[in-house]
Amino acid sequence: MANPSLLILPGDGIGPEVMEQVKRVIAWFGDKRDLAFDVSEDLVGGAAYDAHGTPLHDETMARALQVDAVLLGAVGGPKYDDLDFSVKPERGLLRLRKEMDLFSNLRPAQCFDALADFSSLKKDVVAGLDIMIVRELTSGVYFGEPRGIFEEGNERVGVNTQRYTESEIDRVARSAFELARRRNNKVCSMEKANVMESGILWREVVQKVHDEDYPDVELSHMYADNGAMQLVRAPKQFDVILTDNLFGDILSDCAAMLTGSLGMLPSASLGAPAANGRPKALYEPVHGSAPDITGQGKANPIACILSFAMALRYSFDQGDEAARLEAAIETVLANGARTADLMGEEGGTPISTTEMGDAILKAL
């Protein structure tokens, strides 16, 4: 049987630096665990714009649709701030999400024991935190039409459209309920049904999917503003949070920051289960391209390596190998290895991106 295929898109900023370490980890699994991947690499975001004048070349898009999974680093940076909207680095990422139909974005917010002190929240509020945010990723206000800046009378108006069909809500709700069953069996769905009709439909469809096919899962609904509050107040009340594209963007970043270690958080973006059992999938760290530390060897590669662990679990059904990799990372942290982003007030000497890679390989 052919090896499973991986397309690596390092992207911009610290993307290439952290991806270097992921490549070493991938190679290790090939060498030591007989789990070889066919790895290819290409450009996305500002890097693609620099080379081709577009943040995602059609050929790259076509390749992404062919491979078993895509690993992405990060996109964007101040260099591209003044580009036209249509060729901004982010458009490359959004095109991948849309054309691969990656409607279910899984963003774990997990607090690592060794790093609990690190959060701006009190230790007892976040220690042991383990939430999974399921964010709808291919619709809503990110993609709805009409959109644009239009003339109206003697001024301009900026327009975007929030739009959700029943089937779009249905499928992402199912993915949240499925996940909840493998976790603590609780889903909290968040919208603004008190002010938005799209939220009313969202709530209704989520409830229907629940009642018909997942009555065993505990379901609650919460307004998104209250959701933000509750995340700050008592995040451990949640298991799976299900929400739309825009609320998910904000709430997942809020949840990520609760853990105090953004450099640690991976994500998976999944499409519908395919015939071969492998959904279309893209894995990427939650952190951005971090232009302020780019090229300094300071970046923490763990979020990106954990994204590969998610690939092992969700694309390649290698839950045990994913757990092996995650355990290696826990060990390394427990032993005190810290990149610059993980230096607390006590100080100490941070290790470099490569040294963190070394330590993880050693622990493996």
Add this chain to the structure above:
Amino acid sequence: MANPSLLILPGDGIGPEVMEQVKRVIAWFGDKRDLAFDVSEDLVGGAAYDAHGTPLHDETMARALQVDAVLLGAVGGPKYDDLDFSVKPERGLLRLRKEMDLFSNLRPAQCFDALADFSSLKKDVVAGLDIMIVRELTSGVYFGEPRGIFEEGNERVGVNTQRYTESEIDRVARSAFELARRRNNKVCSMEKANVMESGILWREVVQKVHDEDYPDVELSHMYADNGAMQLVRAPKQFDVILTDNLFGDILSDCAAMLTGSLGMLPSASLGAPAANGRPKALYEPVHGSAPDITGQGKANPIACILSFAMALRYSFDQGDEAARLEAAIETVLANGARTADLMGEEGGTPISTTEMGDAILKAL
């Protein structure tokens, strides 16, 4: 000269309970500080629906447009959850905001010294916190058309429209810059200009207003998802945060919860400065109707009383009297008076809503 007029709309849930204490405070200012108000009272939200079948009677709306300031308690509750969207309690509040044209919503997130332990965040992260969120309140996705649930093919689609004109952005930006000048002279504007055209226009207009008329104020721009993160990570970096209706809803609740004492936070919603110097204005606590504790005498009246203090400051140019009221509340807290929502882990016996009112009057 006629007394200034106040319309009190206690609303639902704990609204009437906390408003009772505000009325005592208002009476005190009439008796002791020669600052008498003509106070009238009416229904809003579920209470108005129960009486008239609408969450805001036309007569109440007309009155709100006549008075110098409106004080509102809270709207909503589970009893009204199944009402049609068009008569939900929230529609009453939204109609007030829209028809009074209250485009600038000021939401202070302030951490009271006596309560700093109370936050789920570490004390040093929030002690002394003093942010002002300026949220646009009469446009955006809350009011944009088209909106609704429509049939499309053989399924339904939920639609809302995010819409901002240049002049809508311009006027709220000005109110943020004006405020910043009276504070620490810094504004951070938040949107998603990387994915939404309405955000691009927002950023452009805010920058233009700044460059033309407020170059002395320090202006920065941040994506709203990063904004949520930064609020959790290091909230003290902010002075004034300027943002749109929907982002403002979520970010201000997140900021409010950082302080750990939601029962303490007031808000002001202001229109354009009028000929008499008094903008149209509505003042309300940030907390909701809290159905879980309604009727138990447990509610904290401070947020609502502080909303009246904001009225003194922003509607009646009585900054000194506002400061007097705020100081009385600080004293009461410093003396250890605590309603149930302010009980920490140490325990103790909470005082009732009325007892908190007593204590504040005594301190005055």
